[in-house]
Amino acid sequence: MTATTVSLRRPGVLADRVPGSIVRDAILIAAGAGFTGLAAQVSIHTPLSPVPFTLQTLAVLVTGAALGTVRGAAAMLLYLVAGAAGVPWYAGHTHGLGGPTFGYIVAFVLAAALVGELARRGNDRRALSTVGLMAAGNALIYLIGTVWLALSLGLGAEKAIAAGVTPFLLTDGLKIAIAAGMLPLAWRWTGTGQSRH
Template identity: 55%
Template sequence: MASASSAAAERPAVLSDLLPGARVRDLALIVGGAALTGLAAQVSFPIPGSPVPVSGQTFAALLVGASLGMNRAALSMLLYLAVGLAGVPWFADGNTAWTGGGLVPSFGYVIGFVAAGVLVGHLAARGGDRTPLRTVGTMILGNLAIYAFGLPVLMAITGMDLGRAVAVGIVPFLVGDALKIALAAGLLPAAWKLASR
């Protein structure tokens, strides 16, 4: 019985646990996750009629959650958020958190990255990224967490009603999010298979 519990304790919870050197590794991963998200945010395209662009930052934030686990992903996304609030233009479209005297309409989605990092990291540590089907479920829940923060903030900043906010803040992104989820469902389980060799 003791050998089974020690084997479970030694099993890596998330992909980044495979790397040696706990403290230096953790710091590098937290900074790297924030930087990856900032870099992915620069791949963005405006959506006609929507103040929220399509960008790679959502995919990066979800991958950071799955790869780093709950605590490191939360710290990584908090760092991403804080640096953007401090004025570094690494949100989508090269924005900081502030533009034209107020918060950018997409700021709530960035707050949602923190919640998604926690949720996806928690689920990944429990095997939520080990099979394609589990990964799909994990990523759907992560996207819902992002929308749960993004939509109310979008409404508050722009004054849109719920119907309009859903039409411009969720609906245009559903196909892209489905593609990102499919990509993650292929990448993450494949990474686990490679790591187990």
């Protein structure tokens, strides 16, 4: 089996286009966590939900897709652990463990891994498949975040969905559309976004 055969089976992710190995990975993981912390500061609280509107989910899912399964999950785990330890980079410069919105942060780790794996299989090369992988990541964030929200606030399923999912559907749809344009374009710029057949 040649390297060409392997590369056709495993398309890889955008981060694989960056030369290097361990040092590269450490820098990309730290950058992914920092990008998410920066995106979290675009934060709007409304009466619709105790969960603020942020750009975090876009950062999480794009980071997962760009870095891949392991590096994407590691970046979000770094984001979670550093924020829990006191780095004020959660939404609104907050930090710490627990609270009704902490489930979304926990979900970021798994969502980045899921999106990273789908991207590793080449699903971030075209707009339509990028929509699918981003929607899958968002659904996982909604699931874990909303269950945590319900348990934290003692909400039933209907109220938890009304507070933790419904207000965000439109804005998350816009984020998905942005990613569906960004990721395939990034592959075209690298000259490797062609068909994965």
